[in-house]
Amino acid sequence: MDLNTVLEVRDARQRVPWQTGDAYLGGGTYLFSEPQPHLRRLVDLGRMGWEPVTRLPDGSLEIAATCTIAQLSRFAADHSAPAAPLFEQCCRAFLASFKIWNMATVGGNLCNGLPAGPMISLIAALDGSCLLQAQDGSRRRVKVTDFITGAGRKDLGEGELLRSVTLSARALTCRTAFRQVSLYGLGRSGALVIGALDPLDGSLAVTVTAATVRPFRLWFPLPPGADTLRSALDGAVADHEWFDDIHGLPAWRRHMALRLAEEIRTELTTRPPSPKEATR
Numbered sequence: 001m002d003l004n005t006v007l008e009v010r011d012a013r014q015r016v017p018w019q020t021g022d023a024y025l026g027g028g029t030y031l032f033s034e035p036q037p038h039l040r041r042l043v044d045l046g047r048m049g050w051e052p053v054t055r056l057p058d059g060s061l062e063i064a065a066t067c068t069i070a071q072l073s074r075f076a077a078d079h080s081a082p083a084a085p086l087f088e089q090c091c092r093a094f095l096a097s098f099k100i101w102n103m104a105t106v107g108g109n110l111c112n113g114l115p116a117g118p119m120i121s122l123i124a125a126l127d128g129s130c131l132l133q134a135q136d137g138s139r140r141r142v143k144v145t146d147f148i149t150g151a152g153r154k155d156l157g158e159g160e161l162l163r164s165v166t167l168s169a170r171a172l173t174c175r176t177a178f179r180q181v182s183l184y185g186l187g188r189s190g191a192l193v194i195g196a197l198d199p200l201d202g203s204l205a206v207t208v209t210a211a212t213v214r215p216f217r218l219w220f221p222l223p224p225g226a227d228t229l230r231s232a233l234d235g236a237v238a239d240h241e242w243f244d245d246i247h248g249l250p251a252w253r254r255h256m257a258l259r260l261a262e263e264i265r266t267e268l269t270t271r272p273p274s275p276k277e278a279t280r
Contacts, residue, residue, distance in 0.1 A: 001032045001247040007040045012048055017136050018159030026061050026066055027103035030112055040044075050164070059169030065107025065162045069094060072106060081172035085195065089178040093118035094239075107162045109235060110147065113154040115243045116189040116210045120148055124215035125194035125207040126171040135159040141166075144215065151213040153245060174198055177267045179260035180210075183248055190248035195264035197223070204268060205260050208233065212251035213243050222268040226262055233261060 009025070012017065021040030025031060047085065051063035052071040063072065069091050076087030096104065109119035110130070123129075123144040130147045133139050134157060147155050156162070160191075174196040181191050184220070191211035198202050206229065207217040218232050237257075242250035 001034060003032065003036050003039060003042075005037050006039050006042055007045055010041065012043050012045045023159060024111075026105040026108040029066060029100050029104040030108060038236065043198050056166075059172070061082060061167045061172065062164050063106055063167070064164050065110075066243060067106045068102055069104050069106070070098075070101040073101070082199075083172045083174050083176050083196070086122060086125065086178060087175040088117040089180075090122035093121065093180055093189055093192060095186065106165065110144065110165070111152070111156065111162055111208075113148050113152045113182070115151050116247070118189070118192065118193070120144065121192050121194060121207065121209040121258040123165050124148075124209060124217055125169070125176070125196055125205070126167045126174070126217050127196075127205065127217065128165045128167045128171070130165050132156070132162045133163045134160045139163070145217050153214075170198070170200065171196070173200070174205075175268060177216055177264040179263055181256050181260065188200075188247045191260060191262040193257055193264055195261075195268050204265070206233075206264060208237070208257050208261065211243060211248070211257040212237055213241050216241075221257045223265065227267065229261055230258055233258060242263055 012024070019041065021038060023031065023039050023042055025042040025044045025046070026050065033176045045066050048066060050066050052064055052067035053075045054062040056062055073088055073091045076084050091270045094100065106119045110123065128144050129141045130144055131139060131141055143156055145264045149155055177195040179193045180189050182188060183190055189210035194202060201223050202223070203219060204223040205219045206218055207215060209215045216236050218236055242254050244250045
């Protein structure tokens with residue numbers, strides 16, 4: 001898609017005042033997928049030189065906003081944390097070709113704020129946080145579950161930049177379970193549910209995305225029974241928060257989310273870790 005209203009593309013390393021009509025350019029897979037008549041200038045993050053994934057001294061991971069899906073997939077293949085398989089599962093949840101994988105970024109997927117964004121699913125399920133940077137250089141952190149406020153809506157100020165997301169070392173030790181369903185074999189996710197069982201205290205987190213307008217992460221100090229889980233999900237998600245579009249009606253999305261959540265609860269609470277998981 002030619003963006004014929006864009007008059008300038010500038011390097012993000014060159015600090016100039018933010019203007020109406022500016023937009024950050026990461027991979028560009030969304031920006032160049034449809035007309036953007038309101039844009040006049042793109043601020044290219046491609047030369048910022050941010051390390052795609054950084055292992056911090058405390059064992060946590062910092063994933064740069066410019067990290068591509070392909071880079072994240074390659075990193076996860078060599079990472080030994082118990083939650084590492086979830087990275088690849090979420091990467092595979094993209095309705096995308098290898099060309100998109102090599103251009104689309106983690107930050108772009110989060111900042112689009114789409115219900116079916118699988119990087120939103122990944123980071124929310126592992127209770128990750130966003131590092132946001134304002135035009136004046138000030139920074140703040142916000143949980144991904146608070147960063148996405150609705151379908152296509154996010155907690156971003158004018159000219160504010162998503163710099164990175166961080167996953168704690170403890171979250172990476174969780175045993176996870178993943179379920180995804182679409183109306184079509186190669187369709188956009190209609191419901192995506194992830195469970196994370198903490199080996200330290202036995203708590204269980206169940207995260208619902210794609211079926212809802214924003215991510216919902218339910219945390220239980222001990223794994224709940226089937227009825228408790230169902231009641232908790234129904235109590236957390238209001239009727240108007242089940243997403244409605246061509247990829248699934250709200251009633252179907254709710255039904256599938258409840259079904260997948262129960263499958264995950266059963267898997268994580270009744271199945272012992274596999275030998276591979278136990279030796280990670």
